[in-house]
Amino acid sequence: MKKLFWFKKLTVVVSLFLFPSLVVARPDVIQIKGSDTMVNLGQAWAEEFMNEHPEVSIAVTGGGSGTGIAALINGTTNIAQCSREMKAEEKSKVSKATGKEVKEFLVALDALAVIVHPSNPIAELSIEQLSDIFTGKMKRWSEVGGADEPILVLSRERNSGTHVYFLEEIVRKGNAKGPEEFGANVLMMPSSQAIAQEVERSKGAIGYMGLGYVTKSHKSIGVKKSDGEPAVLPSVESAQDKSYPISRPLYIYTAGEPEGDVRKFLEFSQSPQGQEIVALMDFVPLGTGETA
Amino acid sequence: MMKSRRVLEFFIEGAIFLAGTVSILFVILIFIFLLKEGLALFRTVSVWEFLAGKNWYPISDPPRFGGLSLILGSIWVTAGAIVISVPIGVACAVFIAEVAPRWLREVLKGSVEFLAAIPSIVLGFIGLVTLVPLVQKIFGLSTGLTALSGSLMLGFMAMPTIVSIMEDALTAVPRSYREGALALGATHWQAIWRVVLPAASSGVIAALMLGIGRVIGETMAVMMITGNAARIPTTLLEPVRTMTATVAAEMGEAVQGSPHYFSLFAIGIVLFLITFIINLTADFFLHRKK
Numbered sequence: 001m002k003k004l005f006w007f008k009k010l011t012v013v014v015s016l017f018l019f020p021s022l023v024v025a026r027p028d029v030i031q032i033k034g035s036d037t038m039v040n041l042g043q044a045w046a047e048e049f050m051n052e053h054p055e056v057s058i059a060v061t062g063g064g065s066g067t068g069i070a071a072l073i074n075g076t077t078n079i080a081q082c083s084r085e086m087k088a089e090e091k092s093k094v095s096k097a098t099g100k101e102v103k104e105f106l107v108a109l110d111a112l113a114v115i116v117h118p119s120n121p122i123a124e125l126s127i128e129q130l131s132d133i134f135t136g137k138m139k140r141w142s143e144v145g146g147a148d149e150p151i152l153v154l155s156r157e158r159n160s161g162t163h164v165y166f167l168e169e170i171v172r173k174g175n176a177k178g179p180e181e182f183g184a185n186v187l188m189m190p191s192s193q194a195i196a197q198e199v200e201r202s203k204g205a206i207g208y209m210g211l212g213y214v215t216k217s218h219k220s221i222g223v224k225k226s227d228g229e230p231a232v233l234p235s236v237e238s239a240q241d242k243s244y245p246i247s248r249p250l251y252i253y254t255a256g257e258p259e260g261d262v263r264k265f266l267e268f269s270q271s272p273q274g275q276e277i278v279a280l281m282d283f284v285p286l287g288t289g290e291t292a
Numbered sequence: 293m294m295k296s297r298r299v300l301e302f303f304i305e306g307a308i309f310l311a312g313t314v315s316i317l318f319v320i321l322i323f324i325f326l327l328k329e330g331l332a333l334f335r336t337v338s339v340w341e342f343l344a345g346k347n348w349y350p351i352s353d354p355p356r357f358g359g360l361s362l363i364l365g366s367i368w369v370t371a372g373a374i375v376i377s378v379p380i381g382v383a384c385a386v387f388i389a390e391v392a393p394r395w396l397r398e399v400l401k402g403s404v405e406f407l408a409a410i411p412s413i414v415l416g417f418i419g420l421v422t423l424v425p426l427v428q429k430i431f432g433l434s435t436g437l438t439a440l441s442g443s444l445m446l447g448f449m450a451m452p453t454i455v456s457i458m459e460d461a462l463t464a465v466p467r468s469y470r471e472g473a474l475a476l477g478a479t480h481w482q483a484i485w486r487v488v489l490p491a492a493s494s495g496v497i498a499a500l501m502l503g504i505g506r507v508i509g510e511t512m513a514v515m516m517i518t519g520n521a522a523r524i525p526t527t528l529l530e531p532v533r534t535m536t537a538t539v540a541a542e543m544g545e546a547v548q549g550s551p552h553y554f555s556l557f558a559i560g561i562v563l564f565l566i567t568f569i570i571n572l573t574a575d576f577f578l579h580r581k582k
Contacts, residue, residue, distance in 0.1 A: 067544045089547065152434040157520065158351055159544040181349050184361070184523035187437060187531050190515055190541065194420075201425055204434045 030058045030262055034068020034081035035161050036191070037110060037210055038250055041281045042081050048277060049268050056261045065161035072255055073097045078262050080253040083110060083161035100256030107269045109284035111211045111239035111247040112166065115196075115218040117203045122146045124222035124231035127173055127245060133206060134171045136183020141204065153186045154195050154207035162192070165248050166208055208246075211235075212282025239284040247284065326564060330557035333357065337551070342558060348522040348533075350542060350552040357555045361522045363562060365439070365532035366508060368525045369518060372443025373450060373507045378500060380447070381454035385499070388455065389462035390484050401459060408452035416513030419445040424517055431529055437519030440528040445513050450503035457502060461495020462488060494577045501574030505567050511536040535559045 032042050039062035046058035068080035069090050075098060091102045114130065116122060122144060125133075132138040134153055142148040156163040172178030189195045195207040200217040211234050214220055222231030225245050238244035258266055268274050275285040333342065337357050345358020388400050423444055428436030465488050473483035489496065519531025520541065539556045546553040 064544045066546075070544075070548070073548075093547075150434050157541040159541055164351070177353060181352060184347075185521055185531075187435065188520035188522075188533065188541065190520075194516070197420075198435065198437065202428070202435050 028057065030056065030079065030265060031071070031077040032058060032060045032079045032081060033063060033071040033077040034079075035065045035083040035250070036062040037083045037160075037162060038062075038081040038108075041108065041250075041278065041283060044277045044281055045265070045269050045274060048273070049265055052268075053261070053264070056265075058265070064159045065164075066159060069094070069253070072102075072253060075255075078254065078258075079265070082251045082253055083248065084165050085249070085251065086253055094253075094255050098255040103254045103257060105252045105254075105266055105270065106249050106286065107252050108250040108275075108278040108286060109239050109247050110250050111234045111236075111244055111284055112162065112208050113211050113214045113218075113234040114206065114208050114221040114223060114246070115199050115214060116206050116221060117199060118217060118219045119203055120146060120219060122221065124224060126224040126227055127170055128226070130170050130223070131173050131180060134166075134182055134186060135180050136185050139185075149204045152198075152202050152205040153183065154189055154198055154205055155182055155186045156192065156195065156208075157188045157190055162208070162210070163188075166246075169246060169248070170208075210282070211239075211284070236279065236284050240287045250283065323564070326557055326560050329554055330559075330561040333551060333554035333558040337555070342555070343562075346524060348538070350546075350555055355551055355555075357551070357558075359535075359555075359559060359562070361524050362533055362535045362538050362559065364525055365518070365522075366534040366536070366563075366566075368439045368528065368532055369442040369446060369514065369534055370504065370508045372439060372528050373446035374500075374504060376443055376447030377450045377454060377503060377507075381451055381458065381500075381503065382496070384451070385455045385458035385462060385496075386484060386489070389459045390488065391480075401456070404452050404455045406452075407448075408456070412449060412510060413512045413516075415445060415449060416516040419513060419517045433529055435519065435531065437517060437531050438529050439518060439525055439532040442514050442518040442532070442534070443528060445517060446507045446510055449510060449513065450507045453506050454499050454503035457499035458492075458496050461492040461499065464495065465491045494579075498574040498578040501570050501577070505570045505574070508570070509536060509563065509567055511540050515540055535563050539563075 032046065034042075039060060042060040046060050050056060050058060065080075065082045065084055068077065068082060069086060071077035072080040073090075073093050086102060086104070094100070094102050114125070120141070122141065125144060129138070129144050133144070133151055134155065136153070138144065139151060140148060141151055155166065158164075167182065168174070168176040171182060172180045187198075189198065189207070192209040192213045195209050196213050196215070196218065199205045199207050206221075214234075220234055222233045223245050224231045232238050232244045234244050234246070239247035252266060252269065254262060254266070257263075270286070278285045342357055342359050343363070344360050345356065346360050347356040347358040348361060349356045384400075384404070388397050388404075392400060419441060424436035424441050426436070427433065427438060427441045427444075431440075469487050469491055470483050473487040474480075478486065514534050515537035518534060518537065520533045520537055521531040522533040522538075523530075525532045539559055542552070543556055546556055
């Protein structure tokens, strides 16, 4: 009889393991997945939105832009947050898997700051010079007018939308299909936080990250489009008026025209109130006329 | 009552049989899946190019899948970890099994085994904030995110496996061996070095192998503290990118069914083969004496 008791116990344990899957499958939770850059932004939107609509519940998770797109393809998310434009290949995958067209919404701008250690005398670099540094062609700071020290180059990992954006805009100088690559000496950091930390403690370091991560322990570099042009420091204003060259759009994607609460959430993110949250989270709100 | 017992017995036996065979089945299925997905890479890339190519640019157009720097990265970090953990691990196990008084033995063994319970991500995080700046400072490097930091961390993580299994092997050596050696006039140290260690050699080697297996498969801690630069390492003081970190870092972005996706599974095959060989060697030594 005692053995039967154990059997019952086992059944209880097994059903406990199965139980969470039932909870997760609740249909009235809006799932938002994707870009790590946008997780906090999505979370802030979701909190404010749920304050106004207590009947809706929203779950925001990160993992990278690619993770969000994969979730859209698998149908495990309602909304994919993406810090880069979706590739045509990915769009066709979504429509093949779900039978719906991908809808794109521009929701904010993100300016990428190029940062160095505060003790570094370098104040400005051109895109050409940045490209040479990140491809590994320039190895010492003296080559761009700094101290005779090796350059420690930091990048985000390949699973990051920021990596891809920086690769195309800076390393390849805007020619997305260009031949330039991140040098083999470039350290691939798992998060923006890791880059921030490493730049703080390494004098020779250079890295890039969203404007929101920059603190007093980092020095932002002014970026010149080309040698003759003035250097522009990253800021909300310079991103909005497009004078700062390394700023990028942040997107939200859905499979098919959004409906119901998802639609309301999207409208909220683009509303003046939603854009206020964008500014609060250290991103750059869309300028007037860009919310369509 | 008898009948219900027999029925119960039947079900329990069945359940145990199922549990045993299912685990084998899972291993086989995983291996088949790994092979199927990984070998698909070699439709577009030659095996030689994958194993000996120096350029790892999986998301470029055209992509390049030269895995040499990743394989070497894993080997360097692992080799460093072995150099660090083996002497310390052996010494620690010998001390616990042969030298330490009884009460200390219990305390030491318990605490070493407790080390194994610390999640690797926690160790990685501690390593990132303590070990990495230390390595940077001591060697005057431009960054502390190096193979050496990874080796130190992993050596530390392999310690519980090595010490615990080796200590068991040493204690299993019959008392009469030690008494015989001592009676013949050997010193304590001679008895340990010439008699006990050789007698326990199969267990000692198995312990080392399992420790190494743990090291080469470790992912999170390594990804956090080795810098992940995919270049051919020449010293332990350079950043390296290991196979495990590559898979973990790139899996999220790889488009399913693309060469990049397959290449990560191909890395998985290489890792699988390495750990398989290590475990096989360990098994061989473990059963040799029986």
